[in-house]
Amino acid sequence: MARAATTTDAFNAVAEPRRRQILDLLAQGERPVNDLVELLGLAQPQVSKHLRVLREVDLVHVRDEGRQRMYRLNAEPLRPIHDWLRKYEQAWNTRFDLMDDVLEGLKEAETRDDEHD
Template sequence: MARAATTTDAFNAVAEPRRRQILDLLAQGERPVNDLVEMLGLAQPQVSKHLRVLREVDLVRVRDQGRQRLYRLNAAPLRSIHDWLRKYEQNWTARFDLLDTVLTELKQEESDGLSESHPSVRHPDPDHP
């Protein structure tokens, strides 16, 4: 089976960890390729290859300034990833809320058990014997 091209969409492009690192750096501001090379500790051809992939899916834009090429993030294509992940985020949030409820109940049971096994421990409820 042939391998899918990495340049078909933002999902495939950001699947590679180094490209995500580049996006993280560019999210901080526009940078020339030499800065990216230094910050990533990669050879210039490798960084340029990743930038090409990111440009092909429009996640990165480039402009010439004198002899330098400056790269900047274009976050718009990330919207499809964000929208797709949102439904999972809602699921995670619901599960964390349920976990919070269970933990609160367990703490209450533990507190009640401690009060019953140690009568000298005062219960915070003044109506509790």
């Protein structure tokens, strides 16, 4: 049975860790494919495959500069991911605040114990 395409949108495209690494590198600025190959430590065909997927969902734009192909990030398709994750930010913040309270309580208890020794 043929495997269904899993890279039809930005959510699925960024599910692959290597593609996230490529986006992280391109977030720092435009780069030629050879730089990406070197920085990622992957073979050029593998990097090109990931770049093709990222281009297909419009996360990466490419332009020719002489004999090189220059890739740059197009972050706009990441907006739906950002918007979706924002819903969870309050829950994370609440949990972190609770953890801070517990840690502060532990520090206070340790200080009291040290004062009584």
